[in-house]
Amino acid sequence: MTHPHTLQSLAACAALCSTAALAHVTLPAGGAAAGSDYEAAFRVGHACTDAKATTGIRVQLPEGFTLVQAQPRKGWTLTAQPREVSWKADSPQSALPAAERTEFIVRGKLTDKPGTLYFKVLQSCDVGSADWAQLPVAGSTAKLASPAARLDVLPAGVAAVDVRDAWVRQTVPGQSGTGAFMKLTAPSGARLVGASTPAAGVAEVHEMKMEGDTMKMRELTSGLELPPRQTVELKPSGMHVMLMDLKQPIAKGGSIPMTLRFEDARGAKSSLEVQVPVGAPPGAATESQGHVHN
Numbered sequence: 001m002t003h004p005h006t007l008q009s010l011a012a013c014a015a016l017c018s019t020a021a022l023a024h025v026t027l028p029a030g031g032a033a034a035g036s037d038y039e040a041a042f043r044v045g046h047a048c049t050d051a052k053a054t055t056g057i058r059v060q061l062p063e064g065f066t067l068v069q070a071q072p073r074k075g076w077t078l079t080a081q082p083r084e085v086s087w088k089a090d091s092p093q094s095a096l097p098a099a100e101r102t103e104f105i106v107r108g109k110l111t112d113k114p115g116t117l118y119f120k121v122l123q124s125c126d127v128g129s130a131d132w133a134q135l136p137v138a139g140s141t142a143k144l145a146s147p148a149a150r151l152d153v154l155p156a157g158v159a160a161v162d163v164r165d166a167w168v169r170q171t172v173p174g175q176s177g178t179g180a181f182m183k184l185t186a187p188s189g190a191r192l193v194g195a196s197t198p199a200a201g202v203a204e205v206h207e208m209k210m211e212g213d214t215m216k217m218r219e220l221t222s223g224l225e226l227p228p229r230q231t232v233e234l235k236p237s238g239m240h241v242m243l244m245d246l247k248q249p250i251a252k253g254g255s256i257p258m259t260l261r262f263e264d265a266r267g268a269k270s271s272l273e274v275q276v277p278v279g280a281p282p283g284a285a286t287e288s289q290g291h292v293h294n
Helices: 007-023
Strands: 037-044 053-060 065-070 076-081 084-089 102-110 115-125 129-132 149-154 162-168 177-185 190-196 200-211 214-219 224-226 231-234 240-246 255-263 269-277
Touching: 037 053, 037 065, 037 115, 037 149, 053 102, 065 076, 162 255, 177 200, 177 224, 177 269, 190 200, 224 231
Parallel strands: 162 269
Antiparallel strands: 037 102, 053 084, 053 115, 065 102, 076 084, 115 129, 115 149, 162 177, 177 231, 177 240, 190 224, 190 255, 200 214, 200 240, 255 269
16 A cells, blocks of 8 residues: 655645654654554654753653553653653753753554554653643644644555655756655664656666765665664765666656655565655755655
8 A cells, every 4th residue: 555645735744844843742754564563762852931951751652552661761760651651850960951852762562553643742841841732633734833743653565764855857858867866764764675667667776986086886786774763865976766768858847756665674565655856956855755644
């Protein structure tokens, strides 16, 4: 099962998603496979309003997530119960400064049923608190001021990978190849093992690097490793998806459909369909994300 998405829906969400990632307590984008073991890493990169430090984090675990282990933090007291996990700083010195970003990690088992899980997070600070507990209302497009952390639980075969800033270089008539570039983040780790598009007869994962005084390109036959929660950038003169035997010129202003293929550490295969805009340079590309849900 795949989830194709249009650039229009992605653009409508982009501002809200990027703001949420900076201003709220969040889980990594990209989701997780139904029935999998999942490491929920709650990202905290700010204190409460008018506060200088975070002194406590309390997470309510939803039905559909079975707690296995909560990761301790040095200088913090950890309390773990089946439906709630909390960390409390032992002293002002061990509190999390407002400008410092870190993760509070809970490991668990996900439900076999695809859908969306929400984790309500109470953030306590040296001044006040922030209750990240609001849930979306069906049919409403209003932005939530204090949203709960969201996790998309994905059906079998849909890759748990976040794809952003995708673009493909335009071509001129007669040109037989071009490159596609993007930023990939896999919350639970994965390997990009292949790609395909109706725009090209061949699509391969390639690497360009200097060997002596010569820039050489080679196919990554074993794929490209995506470490958990680390963004890997495919860019010109580096790793990229090489498109060869083009069926027609790739014109600026359009887009091409592309299927990305992945494997996880157990060898389970999955894929993701994305629409890749043509001719957009890095930093100015429309965000292209694998799974966005309204």
